[in-house]
Amino acid sequence: MEGMWRKAKKALGAGLCVHLPAVAGDREDAASERRASDALSLDASAAYLSAPNTPAAALAGAGPLRRSKSGAKSSKGMCAICFDPMKSDHGQALFTAECSHMFHFHCISSSVKHGNYVCPVCRAKWKEIPFNRSLSSIIPRGRSGLNVSQARLPQQDTYMALLRQVPSSLREAPRSHTSEPVDFNDDEPLQQMVADDNHDARCSRTVEIKTYPEFSAIPQSSSENDFAVLIHLKAPCATPEQVTGRSFNTTSIGYPTSRAPVDLVTVLDVSGSMAGTKLALLKRAMGFVIQHLGPSDRLSVIAFSSTARRLFHLRRMSHCGRQQALQAVNSLGAGGGTNIADALKKAAKVIEDRNYKNPVCSIILLSDGQDTYNISSNVRGTRPDYRSLVPSSILSHTICTVPVHGFGFGADHDSDALHSIAQASGGTFSFIEDESVIQDAFAQCIGGLLSVVVQDMQLTVECVHPYVQLRTIKSGSYLSKVTGDGRNGSIDVGHLYADEERDFLLYLSFPQSREQTMLLKVTCAYRDSVTSEAIKIQADEVKILRTKSPTSEPVCMEVDRERNRVRAAEAIEAARAAAERGALSDAVAILEDCRRILSESFSRKSGDHLCISLDAELKEMQERMASRQRYEASGRAYLLSGLSSHSWQRATTRGDSTDSTTLVYSYQTPSMVQMLQRSQNQCREPQGPRP
Numbered sequence: 171m172e173g174m175w176r177k178a179k180k181a182l183g184a185g186l187c188v189h190l191p192a193v194a195g196d197r198e199d200a201a202s203e204r205r206a207s208d209a210l211s212l213d214a215s216a217a218y219l220s221a222p223n224t225p226a227a228a229l230a231g232a233g234p235l236r237r238s239k240s241g242a243k244s245s246k247g248m249c250a251i252c253f254d255p256m257k258s259d260h261g262q263a264l265f266t267a268e269c270s271h272m273f274h275f276h277c278i279s280s281s282v283k284h285g286n287y288v289c290p291v292c293r294a295k296w297k298e299i300p301f302n303r304s305l306s307s308i309i310p311r312g313r314s315g316l317n318v319s320q321a322r323l324p325q326q327d328t329y330m331a332l333l334r335q336v337p338s339s340l341r342e343a344p345r346s347h348t349s350e351p352v353d354f355n356d357d358e359p360l361q362q363m364v365a366d367d368n369h370d371a372r373c374s375r376t377v378e379i380k381t382y383p384e385f386s387a388i389p390q391s392s393s394e395n396d397f398a399v400l401i402h403l404k405a406p407c408a409t410p411e412q413v414t415g416r417s418f419n420t421t422s423i424g425y426p427t428s429r430a431p432v433d434l435v436t437v438l439d440v441s442g443s444m445a446g447t448k449l450a451l452l453k454r455a456m457g458f459v460i461q462h463l464g465p466s467d468r469l470s471v472i473a474f475s476s477t478a479r480r481l482f483h484l485r486r487m488s489h490c491g492r493q494q495a496l497q498a499v500n501s502l503g504a505g506g507g508t509n510i511a512d513a514l515k516k517a518a519k520v521i522e523d524r525n526y527k528n529p530v531c532s533i534i535l536l537s538d539g540q541d542t543y544n545i546s547s548n549v550r551g552t553r554p555d556y557r558s559l560v561p562s563s564i565l566s567h568t569i570c571t572v573p574v575h576g577f578g579f580g581a582d583h584d585s586d587a588l589h590s591i592a593q594a595s596g597g598t599f600s601f602i603e604d605e606s607v608i609q610d611a612f613a614q615c616i617g618g619l620l621s622v623v624v625q626d627m628q629l630t631v632e633c634v635h636p637y638v639q640l641r642t643i644k645s646g647s648y649l650s651k652v653t654g655d656g657r658n659g660s661i662d663v664g665h666l667y668a669d670e671e672r673d674f675l676l677y678l679s680f681p682q683s684r685e686q687t688m689l690l691k692v693t694c695a696y697r698d699s700v701t702s703e704a705i706k707i708q709a710d711e712v713k714i715l716r717t718k719s720p721t722s723e724p725v726c727m728e729v730d731r732e733r734n735r736v737r738a739a740e741a742i743e744a745a746r747a748a749a750e751r752g753a754l755s756d757a758v759a760i761l762e763d764c765r766r767i768l769s770e771s772f773s774r775k776s777g778d779h780l781c782i783s784l785d786a787e788l789k790e791m792q793e794r795m796a797s798r799q800r801y802e803a804s805g806r807a808y809l810l811s812g813l814s815s816h817s818w819q820r821a822t823t824r825g826d827s828t829d830s831t832t833l834v835y836s837y838q839t840p841s842m843v844q845m846l847q848r849s850q851n852q853c854r855e856p857q858g859p860r861p
Contacts (some may be wrong), residue, residue, distance in 0.1 A: 181499035203404060217462070243474075251277040251497055277497065290711075350480055354523035357484035358491075360431070361466040369526045375700070377624060378404040379665070379690055379709040382728040388713035395679045396641065399712055400691055400729045401631075406623050408841045430529040430622050430699035431466035433484060434459075435710045436500070439537040439579070441475040445504035448538060448579065448605060455609035456499045456847060459616055463487035465733035467620075469495055470520050474513035475506030476543070484524055497562075498777060510537060510587065511544040511559045513572070518561035522571055529699050530622045531572050533564070533597070534615065538579035541587060556590035564595050570665075571625075573597035575615055577823075578807050580605055585807035589814060593647065596664060599814040601807040610849045611823035614838070617845030618667040618821070627663040627696035634688035634711060637681050642734050644675040647817035665699070669839045672819055673732045688713045724772060731773040731780050738764055738784045741818040742791065748807050754795050783835035787812060790834075 207375050224790075226478035249256050251273055256264050263275035271289055384398040409428050436459070438452060456471075463469055469491075470484040481498040485491045545554045557565075564572040574595040576588035578604050589599040602611050633640055639656035651664040661674055680687055690712040697704055741764035749758040765788050767772050775780035791812065811824035821827075821837045828836075828846060838846070 172829065180461045180571060190197075196368070200250050206487075214556060215455070236532075249274045249277055251500055252339070254493070258635075267790060275492075276550050279446065282304045312389075331699075354483065354520045355525050357470075357520075357524040357526055358468060360468075360526045360528060366523050375406040375623060375698055376705060376818070377406065377627070377696065377707060379694060379707060380404075380621060380713045381709055382726050383689070383712055383714050384726055385714065385723055385727045386726075387721055387723060389716050389720050390716040390718055391682055393679075393681045396692045397678045397844050398729050398733065399676045399678060399690060400732050401629065401674045401676065401709075402628070402727070402728065403663070403672040403674075403694065404591040405666035405668055405670045408621050408623075412799065424652065428700070429620065431464070431468075432619055432622075433468045433521070433524070433528040433531040433768060434616075434619065435470045435472060435484070435520050436475065437472045437513045437517050437533060437535040439508060439510075439513075439539065440473045440502050440504050440506075441508045441539055442505050443508075443539050443582065444579075450502050451605055452536065452579075453499055453502065455612045457496060458609050458852070459612050460487065460492050460495045460499070462613075462616060462620070462845065462848075463492070464590060464620075465489075465491075466528070470517075471495065472513050472520070473502055474509055474516075475504075476509055477506075478509060478513040480515045480520065484520055501614065507542045507590070508537060510535070510541040510591075514559060514564075514591070515561050517817070518563050519574075522563055527848070528627070529551060529702070530619065532619050533572060533574040533595075534577070534612070535574050535587065535588065535591065536577040536579055540582075540584040540595060545584075545587065552559050554586070556587045557594050560591050561593045576600070577602055577608070577611055577615075579608065580810075581803050583807070585810050589810040592814060593817075596647075596818075598818055598820050598822045599811050599813040601804075601825075603804055603807070603825065606853075607828055608822065609853065610767050610771050610828045610846055613849035614821055614823060614842045614847045617842035618670075618846075620841060621668040621839065621841035622665050622699045623700045624666040625664070625697045627666065627694060629661040629663055629694045631659045631676065632691045633657045633678075634691055634695075635680060635683075638689055639679045641677045641679055644677075646739065647737075648674075654829050663696075667839050668841055670820070670837075673728075675729070675732055675736060677838070683716050686713055686715055713853070727773055727776065727778070730771055731778050734768050734771055734773060734778075734784060735816065737767065739787060739813065741788070742809055742813050742816065745791065745795070746806075746813065749795060749801055749809075753800075754798065758795050761792050762790060779833055786833035787835070 223655060243379070248254065249272075254274065256272060256274060264272055265275040265278050266272045267278070267289055339437065346829075380402040382400040382402065388397075390395065421431060436456065438456070440449065444452065460469065465486055465488045467487050468484045469487055471481040472478055473481055481502075482494065485495075487495065514533075514535065517535075521531060521533075541559065543554070560574070564574065572595065574591055575597040576592040576599045577691045578585050578588050581603070585599070585601065590598040591597075598615075600611050600615070602608050631640065633656070640652050640659045641656065643650040643659055643661060645661050648664070659676070663672060668670070676690070678689060680689070688711055692709040692712065693706065695704070695706045695707075741760055745757040745760045748754075748760060765785055768781055768785055768788075771781065774785075791805070791809055793800075794808050795801050808824050811822045814820075815822040815824070815837060817835055821839070821842055825834060826832045827834045828850075
């Protein structure tokens with residue numbers, strides 16, 4: 171075969187560098203089944219150096235991102251553009267550039283087609299570039315001395331890479347981007363779904379409701395004005411597909427509805443401050459997200475700096491879709507300012523204009539800076555209107571359907587803005603203090619998004635005894651209402667991830683009584699995200715016994731620990747308010763007082779893990795308020811991320827919260843943990859030694 175190549179190159183009279191497959195086949199056929207999640211575990215030359223305007227030297231000290239000594243080739247034989255393996259027996263032609271780096275031919279030719287005339291790995295400027303032509307049209311019969319059939323080339327879709335001179339006028343030309351349509355109604359149709367006939371699975375997909383009164387019995391002569399009742403909810407368990415992020419039977423026309431498919435829009439900051447290692451890590455994290463979306467999930471990417479642009483339409487993450495998404499993300503370069511409002515407006519338009527809708531929809535927003543176009547400098551005594559950054563179509567009115575999950579990257583991001591955006595839309599805010607954990611932060615987030623089992627949940631309570639009144643509901647960021655007469659209340663819970671839990675404290679008043687007192691009826695109604703079935707569940711009535719004499723019954727452990735969690739969340743909010751008005755000593759004192767109360771509680775003395783975690787978190791917050799400089803650098807973002815987590819009872823990234831040894835109570839679900847472990851295992855895989 172080697173002799174045939176020499177003959178072909180000599181006959182063509184060009185510096186030809188191709189590798190044709192030994193076995194022909196359809197590239198789309200089984201590629202998606204072969205690709206493992208560790209396909210993105212590659213060295214820096216594959217994951218980072220492909221970034222335009224990104225110097226190779228930026229990799230020094232970038233943790234797991236390292237460039238191997240054999241920098242002339244992609245790590246582990248993977249294409250630096252699509253991250254697929256490069257093997258001669260996989261039915262794909264390979265191209266070796268003049269700088270000795272190798273790529274899939276169709277990947278590099280597509281890059282060249284869009285005006286990229288530099289090596290995606292080493293940034294070497296090419297004097298000659300590849301272009302596609304059918305082999306039969308390249309080699310006239312009888313001229314080259316090379317018979318196509320003798321070379322055992324594929325009969326269809328066989329291409330050679332010819333090298334042609336790059337006009338000098340184009341070598342420095344910037345890439346031109348395809349103009350965007352007026353309407354974003356070009357989303358790819360959904361994959362056909364088929365019903366899952368597994369009756370046992372359907373029966374297990376119901377929410378679990380438990381209620382806990384503060385005491386099971388009180389004296390007949392006692393009346394109560396703030397008697398606590400805890401309502402505990404737990405979502406159905408995750409299926410294997412929800413844990414892995416993929417669906418069964420992805421090769422058939424339809425697929426079993428084992429998990430709800432997702433429409434995801436990622437909004438990525440590519441301003442000038444993202445240049446270098448930050449952009450490299452962002453690309454790697456996005457690669458992880460793309461590889462773990464299934465063929466029924468759809469993705470669109472918005473990149474923004476001074477302005478925002480849609481990289482590609484909302485499309486399914488089939489094998490072809492993932493390849494094109496990876497190429498688009500890999501082509502990103504950094505430069506310009508930060509216009510978050512324009513980016514969110516474009517993301518909202520992608521969602522509003524779509525012709526088709528997957529059951530779950532969400533936006534991921536990452537930024538490392540402050541919006542320099544829509545938020546003016548803070549005037550003394552006023553607070554910027556961060557809510558104005560959020561398009562009205564995705565604001566949380568009742569039960570939020572399109573949450574924006576914000577990620578503050580590094581020390582210079584605007585945590586107030588990102589937290590406000592997330593809060594207004596029903597999403598969470600994460601603080602990525604250590605830039606190297608960005609992939610872990612994304613992994614934890616999509617681990618949840620790919621496991622949504624409950625949507626549009628509303629919890630209702632009704633007082634049973636005629637003299638029982640509902641006084642207040644402690645629901646955090648969830649919208650709750652109490653009727654004027656205090657007889658009824660409701661909480662808009664929205665959506666739940668698999669295995670996710672929610673706790674809500676209700677405070678009641680009731681008079682003396684000689685008989686058993688029936689307190690509440692609790693009902694929850696929601697929609698199954700997979701079957702779209704409307705489900706309504708009623709819990710057992712909450713009642714308490716009335717004894718003739720006082721009892722020594724201890725407070726309910728579940729009620730006491732939830733009271734501590736609510737108390738800690740309220741203390742964090744109060745400490746933040748004090749810090750923002752410049753009273754750091756007051757803020758530290760507020761947290762210290764809360765820690766003291768927690769330490770004296772029944773649950774803490776009983777060794778409750780949640781109370782221990784809360785104390786460790788409050789202590790960390792105190793340390794980050796030691797000085798104004800420390801608070802500005804990381805304290806504010808850490809507090810806001812913790813506040814977001816506790817108010818929504820949902821996992822966020824902050825400090826070492828993604829570390830398995832952390833003391834921070836993180837609300838992680840099994841699906842999140844599984845995805846997080848995949849990310850961390852990938853980052854720990856051995857890399858090539860430093861040069």
